[in-house]
Each structure stands twice: as C-alpha cells, then as structure tokens.
Amino acid sequence: MSSPRPPRILLAKPGLDGHDRGVLIVAAALRDAGFEVIYTGLRQSAEMIAAAAEEEDVDFVGLSSLSGAHNTQVPKVIEELKRRGMPDLPVVVGGIVPEADRAALKQAGVAGVFGPGTPSQEIVEFLRKLFADQSQGEQS
16 A cells, blocks of 8 residues: 655745745745645746646645735736646745735635745645645545
C-alpha cells in the first residue's frame, strides 16, 4: 500500500514585485511541513503562473504580493487558471493586502489571505485543511 502523496503548491510572485523574502520563508515552512513546493520566482505573468500550475499538476497556487498590485494581478491569475480549465484550483494570497481589499479578493475566488506576521503554522494548517477537504470531495 502506497502512502498518500504530499500536497503540491506552486508559489509565485505576480507582476513587477521584486521582493521575495516572505515567500521564501513560507516555502521553507511548507517544505518543512511535508508539502512539495514549486517556486516560480519573481516577476511572473498570469499566463506563466497558470501554465506552471497546469504543468506541475499542483493542488494550490500561492501568490505573494508586496507591490500593491494584488487587486489587478490576482484576478488575472484566477482568470487564466479558469481559461486553462482549472476553475476550482484554490488560490491563496500572502503579503501586504489591506483589510479593505480582502473581501474583493475572496469574491474573485481567493481561498485565503495571509498578511505579514502570520505564523507559518497557521498557513500550514489552513492548506492542510483545504487539501483534506479537496481529497474528500474527490472521493465522494
């Protein structure tokens, strides 16, 4: 009997944002928690992110935004995922996202938003629950 595969997450920095310290910390925490992490790097377009998500067959996409372009970049990624036939792929966002912008991101389809200072364990637990819920849905 084979053991279940680890959850796979693609982490990306959409747009022109050039700061990746936070996403690298999250990537390490997720790897330490048993996730398989694919990090695409800085300055990724929505098309590049969606193509990588499709190619890597990930369970989630995590977008890191510190540039203030989250209201533009995140919906573009979600639309590109839909265009490629992945409308239900959960997207989470981390970075500097004002409280006032979070409802609109969730309305656009974002599963969770994590700001600066969010404990890594909180992100890990959120994604584990999301993965378990997805796995339950696939078995039904």
